[in-house]
Amino acid sequence: MAQAHDSMMDPKVETLMSKVDSKFKLVTLGAMRARQINAYFGQLGDGLGTAIPPQVTSVARKPLSIGFEEIAADKIKAAPKPEPVEDVPAEA
Numbered sequence: 907m908a909q910a911h912d913s914m915m916d917p918k919v920e921t922l923m924s925k926v927d928s929k930f931k932l933v934t935l936g937a938m939r940a941r942q943i944n945a946y947f948g949q950l951g952d953g954l955g956t957a958i959p960p961q962v963t964s965v966a967r968k969p970l971s972i973g974f975e976e977i978a979a980d981k982i983k984a985a986p987k988p989e990p991v992e993d994v995p996a997e998a
Contacts, residue, residue, distance in 0.1 A: 917978035925977050926984050932977070935984055939973035 926932045946957035947969070961981040964972045976982045 917974060921978050922974060925980070927987075931984050935977060935982060936970055936973040939976060939982055940969035943969040943972050 922932055923929070926935065942957055943960055946959050949957055960972050960976070962972065962975045962979050964975050966972055966975065973982070
């Protein structure tokens with residue numbers, strides 16, 4: 907059973923930042939997942955089943971909080987950075 911939160915933000919920002927390499931990526935990843943969770947709850951009565959349900963048991967009712975909990979639990983991972991491509995001069 908999920909436990910009540912003991913602070914303003916749970917999981918802690920430090921825990922979340924250890925899972926990603928920048929604040930921008932954390933916010934983007936959390937927001938993208940929150941939109942997916944919101945879509946899931948929005949389609950529940952329709953029976954479509956196209957959105958992925960929340961991957962953690964949470965007492966939070968807000969999609970963004972659930973998204974951050976999934977990131978902290980390593981259920982959601984950011985895509986790795988692409989390797990830089992060397993510029994090859996064009997031959998004329």
